[in-house]
Amino acid sequence: MTFNELQKNYWQKDAAASKLTIDSDMLIREVKRNKEAFESTIFWRDFREVAVSIFMAGVFLYEAFASKDNIWVAGSLVVLAIACLFVAAFFIVDRRLQRKNEIRHTDPLLACIESSLAQVTHQIWLLKNVFWWYLLPFIAGISLYVLIDSWQAFKVLPAKYVLAGCLLGMLFVTLVFGGVYWLNQYTVRKNLIPRKDELKGMLKNITNDTKAM
Amino acid sequence: MVADLETIFKQWLGEHKGLLYRVVRAYCNTAADQDDLFQEICLQLWLSIPRFEGKAKVSTWIYRVALNTALVWNRGEKNRRKHRDRFITIAPPQQTADSQPSQEIIDRLYEAVRKLPKVDTSVVLMHLDGLGYDEMAQILGISESNVGVKLNRAKKQLAQLLGGLIDDV
Numbered sequence: 018m019t020f021n022e023l024q025k026n027y028w029q030k031d032a033a034a035s036k037l038t039i040d041s042d043m044l045i046r047e048v049k050r051n052k053e054a055f056e057s058t059i060f061w062r063d064f065r066e067v068a069v070s071i072f073m074a075g076v077f078l079y080e081a082f083a084s085k086d087n088i089w090v091a092g093s094l095v096v097l098a099i100a101c102l103f104v105a106a107f108f109i110v111d112r113r114l115q116r117k118n119e120i121r122h123t124d125p126l127l128a129c130i131e132s133s134l135a136q137v138t139h140q141i142w143l144l145k146n147v148f149w150w151y152l153l154p155f156i157a158g159i160s161l162y163v164l165i166d167s168w169q170a171f172k173v174l175p176a177k178y179v180l181a182g183c184l185l186g187m188l189f190v191t192l193v194f195g196g197v198y199w200l201n202q203y204t205v206r207k208n209l210i211p212r213k214d215e216l217k218g219m220l221k222n223i224t225n226d227t228k229a230m
Numbered sequence: 231m232v233a234d235l236e237t238i239f240k241q242w243l244g245e246h247k248g249l250l251y252r253v254v255r256a257y258c259n260t261a262a263d264q265d266d267l268f269q270e271i272c273l274q275l276w277l278s279i280p281r282f283e284g285k286a287k288v289s290t291w292i293y294r295v296a297l298n299t300a301l302v303w304n305r306g307e308k309n310r311r312k313h314r315d316r317f318i319t320i321a322p323p324q325q326t327a328d329s330q331p332s333q334e335i336i337d338r339l340y341e342a343v344r345k346l347p348k349v350d351t352s353v354v355l356m357h358l359d360g361l362g363y364d365e366m367a368q369i370l371g372i373s374e375s376n377v378g379v380k381l382n383r384a385k386k387q388l389a390q391l392l393g394g395l396i397d398d399v
Binding site for chain 2: 018019020021023024026027028029030031037039041044045047048049051052055120122123124125126127128129130133212216218219222223
């Protein structure tokens with residue numbers, strides 16, 4: 018059989034495609050629901066990331082104001098508030114900068130693959146560097162607070178209790194933030210790098226012949 | 231405007247359901263994946279309607295949205311759908327002595343198309359549907375001569391996968 022025969026006699030006469038029935042009303046309802054679900058996911062993601070950071074900054078500033086008699090504790094709480102505001106600002110700036118990489122399904126295939134690849138590459142960069150832009154500001158703020166609090170506790174409590182408390186606090190911080198770091202690196206290895214490789218493969222496939230010409 | 235969107239969407243679905251069916255079947259094997267991809271394409275089509283200016287043919291536009299969605303669709307991502315019903319139903323084919331072998335060939339063809347690299351799948355799909363090089367170039371974002379090179383390579387690979395069914399590639 019020739020390719021043309023396969024095309025004309027089989028593919029284009031495939032009865033299944035013409036016997037399709039689509040429940041368009043139900044589909045439209047589902048499409049609208051999916052659209053709302055998508056927008057809601059984006060909204061709550063941004064809300065979680067930015068609003069929580071701003072809220073926590075407010076809480077720390079309030080606590081700093083309440084502890085204004087103790088300048089060292091108040092100072093460490095202000096550092097924590099600044100850390101929260103830095104993270105919120107980072108999220109906002111990053112989202113704005115990344116709008117240019119948004120996937121547009123109406124673009125040509127090549128452009129769509131390129132923007133998907135740029136998006137995944139950026140996600141990998143973000144998660145690989147999560148320590149610097151997310152964890153470090155908090156770790157610095159919390160460590161400073163714990164150290165200052167412990168240093169002041171020396172005045173009223175036996176040294177061994179203060180040291181134990183300080184070590185426990187630092188251990189807790191290390192475990193929580195270490196867990197967050199590990200989870201982010203796991204996502205990079207498990208999901209994002211294979212996805213990036215797949216998109217790179219597609220891009221290579223579509224551009225290889227272009228270079229060969 | 232919402233009513234207009236719905237009218238246009240229904241019209242596009244009605245006129246191009248075969249195209250959507252073929253894209254979904256060419257990229258997914260299981261019914262669940264086909265349904266997920268179909269819904270994702272429909273969502274992207276719905277979102278694309280306000281951007282459609284009529285400069286391209288509707289079929290070219292739908293092809294572009296459907297193929298882009300199929301290519302960058304990541305089935306590993308958390309599924310946000312709750313509705314598990316199928317939106318597409320296919321009337322059972324009338325089994326005649328003649329139709330069975332042709333259905334077998336079509337199934338074999340889809341199986342082979344699914345084994346091609348994703349970009350080649352889109353090229354073969356458009357060619358089988360009878361799109362010209364100019365339309366394919368518009369959809370892919372590459373030149374017409376590159377489409378020719380890519381199509382020849384994909385056809386050769388498809389012929390190999392079909393194991394002697396085609397003899398002129």
